Amino acid sequence: MTARRVSRQQVRADDESTVSDIRIGTDGRVHVFGTSREILEALAAIGVRGDAVRLRLNGAVAMTGDDHSPSSAPATRTPDNQPS
Amino acid sequence: MSSVSTVARAAQAADHDRQCLLCEHRCGVNRSAGELGRCKAGTEARVFRHRVEHGEEPQLVPSHLFYLSGCDLRCAFCIAEEKAFDPRIGTLLDAPFLQQAIVWGRERGARNLQWVGGEPTIHIPAILRALSGCRDTPPIVWKSDFHATPEALELLRGVVDIHVADFKFGNDACAERIAGVPRYVEIVERNLFLARESADLIVRHLLLPGHFECCFLPVARWLAEYLPEIPFSIRDGYLPRWQARHHTDLAAPLPADIGPLARREAAMLGLNVVG
Incomplete structure (x- = not known):
């Protein structure tokens, strides 16, 4: 195939490492991209429905030993149409 | 745990900097000389985001994800949008950066280091x-x-502990139209067998609106026939992003009932549904 030359320009990305993207659909489903433990705990505290939050908080507890008390009821979706 | 010398593997991988055959586009370009293939990646990799995430499959979290810019596919619905496709975006990946980040992630409870994209395959030499x-x-x-390519997967043998495979499309026509990639199904199926030989494997499928019959069902039925024991992660949080608005089938969120329907179907097929 035809090769092209690399541009020396370096594009700097905004640092998104500390930002989570939360979108709430009109049907009440919550979509989270970039799910930190703190986001999970907040979702548990407001009582999201389904197992997604509880299962992942359990993983965090298994690693750190910290306790938590997630409750369960709007449904949450964890990050989905991720790249690759 | 990783069992081979990454130094040795990095040396082997350097061949692809001079003639890149890492993905099945097989461009063969000399990236060291500044030539660019379909993914437009040079010899450097860049991280546009890294953080400890809890939204992955439960057996992976907390996972320290490193998002690399640049990809060999062009999925119209990619949530990372231009960051996935422009390999010039982000912080240079090198050993000092990575070492510091690993310490940071471990302090936050990460149980593993996860390479994501864009697509990490096009950056195997830089990662190693x-x-x-x-x-x-x-x-x-x-x-x-x-x-x-099989050559690329061989470079990862003994380095990678868990493969998470994104099996996006159940037929070549959808893959060609939405991601711009030919021979998709045979390539992914071959690679699933190869990856399973060398590491644990999780297969992930993002449910796309209007693609239950043409994509989900063929993926699920193939897995049921050939890899029924492999953890199968059904993702139902699709939102229209990037170029999805240009595709009438992809322009709306996934209907709420499709996720439960897919999980029931997968369970009936005997699949090991996780996540």
């Missing part, structure tokens, strides 16, 4: 170089579109 300069690396998770 960076890893080879780090001490005490955590288990490696490789989240990929599985459009790699």
Whole structure:
């Protein structure tokens, strides 16, 4: 195939490492991209429905030993149409 | 844990900097000389985001994800949008950066290091170089579109502990139209068998609106026939992003009832549904 030359320009990305993207659909489903433990705990505290939050908080507890008390009821979706 | 010398693997991988055959586009370009193939990647990899995430499959979290810019596919619905496709975006990946980040992630409870994209496959030489300069690396998770060549997967043998394969499409027509990639199904299926030989494997499928019959069902039925024991992660959080608005079938969120329907179907097929 035809090769092209690399541009020396370096594009700097905004640092998104500390930002989570939360979108709430009109049907009440919550979509989270970039799910930190703190986001999970907040979702548990407001009582999201389904197992997604509880299962992942359990993983965090298994690693750190910290306790938590997630409750369960709007449904949450964890990050989905991720790249690759 | 990773069992081979990443130094040796990095040396082998350097061949692809001079004639890149990492993905099945097989461009063969000399990236060291500044030539660019379909993914437009040079010899450097860049991280546009890294953080400890809890939204992955439960058996992976907390997972320290490194998002690399650049990809060999062009999925119209990619949530990372231009960051996934422009390999010039982000912080240079090198050993000092990675070592510091690994310490940061471990302090936050990460149980593994996960390479995601864009697509990490196109950056295997740079990733191995960076890893080879780090001490005490955590288990490696490789989240990929599985459009790699067998040569690329061989470079990962013994380095990667868990492959997470994104099996996006159940037929070549949808893959060609939405992601611009030919021969998709045969390539992914071949790579699933190869990856399973060398590491743990999780297969992930994002449910796309209007693609239950043409994509989900063929993927699920193939897995049921050939890899029924493999953890199968059904993702139902699709939102229209990037170029999805240009595709009438992809322009709306996934209907709420499709996720439960897919999980029931997968369970009836005997699949090991996780996540």
